[in-house]
Amino acid sequence: MLIETRDLTKSYDLGAVQVDALRGVTFGIDEGEYVAIMGPSGSGKSTLMHILGCLDTPTSGRYSLDGSEVSGLKPRELARIRNKKIGFVFQNFNLLPRIDLVSNVALPLVYHGSISRSERFDRSKKLLDSLGLGHRLGHRPNELSGGERQRAAIARALVNEPAILLADEPTGNLDQRTGREIMTILGDLHSGGRTIVIVTHDAGIAEQARRTVHIEDGRVARETVV
Ligand SMILES: Nc1ncnc2c1ncn2[C@@H]1O[C@H](COP(=O)(O)OP(=O)(O)OP(=O)(O)O)[C@@H](O)[C@H]1O
C-alpha cells in the first residue's frame, strides 16, 4: 500500500480549549488509485491532507508512506520525503507573487541540489507548455486567471515527478468550466499512472474518482466505491 494510516489523531492546543481535528483515521490508498475525500466544513479534511502530504505531523497514530513510517520524522526529513514523493495543489494556488511562472514551477527543484539551473528551467518550461501555459512563462501569478494559476500550481506540484498528487479543493476558487479543465488534467494524470487524492465539496467532481472517503468529525464515516 502506498499510503497507510492507523489511528491518526491531530489536536490543536489553543490554551483554553483543545480542538480535536482528527480523532483516529485509519485507511489506506493503493498505488495508482484515484480517491476523493468529502465531508462537512471543519471535519478535518485539510488537516488529514496536510499530514498525508508531509506538511504536518499527527499528534498520535501511524502513517506509512511508500513502505516507510513517517509519523515520527523531524521537519527536515519530512521535507525531503515530501519533495521526492508528493505534489500538493492548494485551493488558493499558493504561488509566490514576486517571481514569474517558470521560477515558481522550478522552485521545488532547487532543493534537489543536483539539477542545474538551466535544466530546472527547461523542465519547468516543458511542463508549463504541456499545461497550455507556454505563452505565460515570464508572467507573474497576479497577471494570470484563476485557471491559469491553478495549472501553474499543478505544474509546480509535478516538477519533481512525484508518485502522489494531493489536491485540496483545487477547483474551489474556479468557475465551473475552468474547474472542469483542471479535473480533466487530474484525470489525465491518473490515467498516466499517478496516485491522486482530491478533497472536494462537489459530488460531481468526486464521481471522477473510483473511491470516495467520507470524513465526519475527524473520522472516516464511510466509503463509497463506484
Ligand atoms: N492551525 C489550527 N489551529 C487550531 N485549529 C485548527 C487549525 N487548523 C484547523 N483547525 C481546526 O480543526 C478542525 C478541522 O479543520 P480542517 O481545516 O481540517 O477542516 P476541513 O474539513 O478542511 O474544512 P473545510 O471544508 O472548511 O476546508 C476545524 O475545527 C478547525 O477549526
Ligand SMILES: [Mg+2]
Ligand atoms: Mg479544508
